[in-house]
Amino acid sequence: MYVDSHCHLSFPELAGQLADIRAEMAAAGVDRALCICTTLEEFDTVHAMAVAHDNFWCTVGVHPDNEGIAEPTPGDLCERAARDKVVAIGETGLDYYRLNGRSVADMAWQRERFRVHIDAARATGLPLVIHTRSASDDTLAILREQGGAQAGGVFHCFTETLAVARAALDLGFYVSFSGILTFRNAVELQEVARFVPLERCLIETDSPYLAPVPFRGKINTPARVPFVAKQLAALKGLEVAEVAEATSRNFERLFARTQPVATQSIDRDKQSIT
Numbered sequence: 001m002y003v004d005s006h007c008h009l010s011f012p013e014l015a016g017q018l019a020d021i022r023a024e025m026a027a028a029g030v031d032r033a034l035c036i037c038t039t040l041e042e043f044d045t046v047h048a049m050a051v052a053h054d055n056f057w058c059t060v061g062v063h064p065d066n067e068g069i070a071e072p073t074p075g076d077l078c079e080r081a082a083r084d085k086v087v088a089i090g091e092t093g094l095d096y097y098r099l100n101g102r103s104v105a106d107m108a109w110q111r112e113r114f115r116v117h118i119d120a121a122r123a124t125g126l127p128l129v130i131h132t133r134s135a136s137d138d139t140l141a142i143l144r145e146q147g148g149a150q151a152g153g154v155f156h157c158f159t160e161t162l163a164v165a166r167a168a169l170d171l172g173f174y175v176s177f178s179g180i181l182t183f184r185n186a187v188e189l190q191e192v193a194r195f196v197p198l199e200r201c202l203i204e205t206d207s208p209y210l211a212p213v214p215f216r217g218k219i220n221t222p223a224r225v226p227f228v229a230k231q232l233a234a235l236k237g238l239e240v241a242e243v244a245e246a247t248s249r250n251f252e253r254l255f256a257r258t259q260p261v262a263t264q265s266i267d268r269d270k271q272s273i274t
């Protein structure tokens with residue numbers, strides 16, 4: 001069984017298709033998915049999806065690319081993070097890819113928004129789902145300054161260098177690979193995937209984007225995450241079943257609130273005994 005650790009099922013490309021998406025997931029052996037929030041305005045829709053389905057969870061956060069939307073306070077994030085089925089803060093981070101004529105200095109608002117998310121993650125004890133594009137130095141620097149390692153989390157849809165992967169691992173973060181790993185020209189990323197220890201790897205689709213080969217360019221859905229697992233297995237010289245199993249266990253370990261309720265209460269009992 002596979003887990004899609006990052007998808008956007010509320011986006012227009014996929015909205016209204018949940019029954020089909022879930023049937024395809026089941027047929028493909030994808031038994032769980034994490035639905036990612038990108039604006040406060042979107043949260044109720046994403047959260048309702050998680051509440052309505054046993055095998056869906058969700059996050060709360062405001063994507064660094066989003067402008068002209070409600071700017072979150074730590075309180076906005078913490079209040080929503082306390083709700084049922086919310087297992088992480090994000091996606092958050094920095095994106096300097098489309099500056100639209102602005103300089104990096106002009107993006108102070110993105111860095112401030114990122115700090116707010118890190119504060120909320122530390123306050124709630126939930127992990128961070130990090131988005132970083134053309135901004136890895138600042139992303140790592142702010143994580144260090146703001147105590148992001150205390151929260152931990154994942155660098156999602158990883159496309160950075162081996163050095164950035166090493167820095168993320170050193171901070172205790174997981175690294176998540178998307179369909180980009182299957183692209184023929186993603187040679188450097190494939191090296192990164194060989195390097196990251198299996199026990200720190202996650203897999204994702206980032207649906208509706210980044211469909212893996214042989215669906216490249218099409219609308220993506222969580223049912224295609226096995227193609228990412230297959231590629232990761234090939235790169236590491238492992239059986240795909242081993243990668244499916246390990247990435248599922250990693251998902252449970254990182255997003256501890258995705259564990260079945262019974263397991264959580266056993267863990268809590270253990271803590272109170274020791």
Ligand SMILES: [Zn+2]
Nearest residue numbers: 091131156157
């Ligand atoms: Zn992202």
Ligand SMILES: [Zn+2]
Nearest residue numbers: 006036091206
């Ligand atoms: Zn995303």
